[in-house]
Amino acid sequence: xxxxxxxxxxxxxxxxxxxxxxxxxxxxxxxxxxxxxxxxxxxxxxxxxxxxxxxxxxxxxxxxxxxxxxxxxxxxxxxxxxxxxxxxxxxx
Numbered sequence: 001x002x003x004x005x006x007x008x009x010x011x012x013x014x015x016x017x018x019x020x021x022x023x024x025x026x027x028x029x030x031x032x033x034x035x036x037x038x039x040x041x042x043x044x045x046x047x048x049x050x051x052x053x054x055x056x057x058x059x060x061x062x063x064x065x066x067x068x069x070x071x072x073x074x075x076x077x078x079x080x081x082x083x084x085x086x087x088x089x090x091x092x
Contacts (some may be wrong), residue, residue, distance in 0.1 A: 001080040003035070012043050022076045028059060029072040031082060046086060056087040068070050 004017040022031070032053060036044040047054060059066045061084040066074050076082065 001076055001078055001082060004083045006085045013039055022078060026070060026076050028066050028074045029053065032075060058085040068078055
């Protein structure tokens with residue numbers, strides 16, 4: 001599957017995107033755990049709030065917000081494209 005990184009995630013991973021193998025039945029949460037293990041504390045601190053996944057991130061699977069799908073339990077496969085973006089500040 002393809003994973004695409006934006007903003008600070010690019011800085012942490014030093015990548016725009018990468019191809020990863022995904023186990024059959026893997027979910028978005030499984031992927032986030034694996035990425036946090038691979039990229040360390042800075043990645044984990046951005047993605048997780050304790051054991052829970054931060055609800056401030058924008059995460060897409062094949063162009064659809066995971067919260068419009070099956071949330072963190074959204075299934076992934078070898079043809080999936082996962083995009084993760086940090087919270088966007090602004091407004092006023």
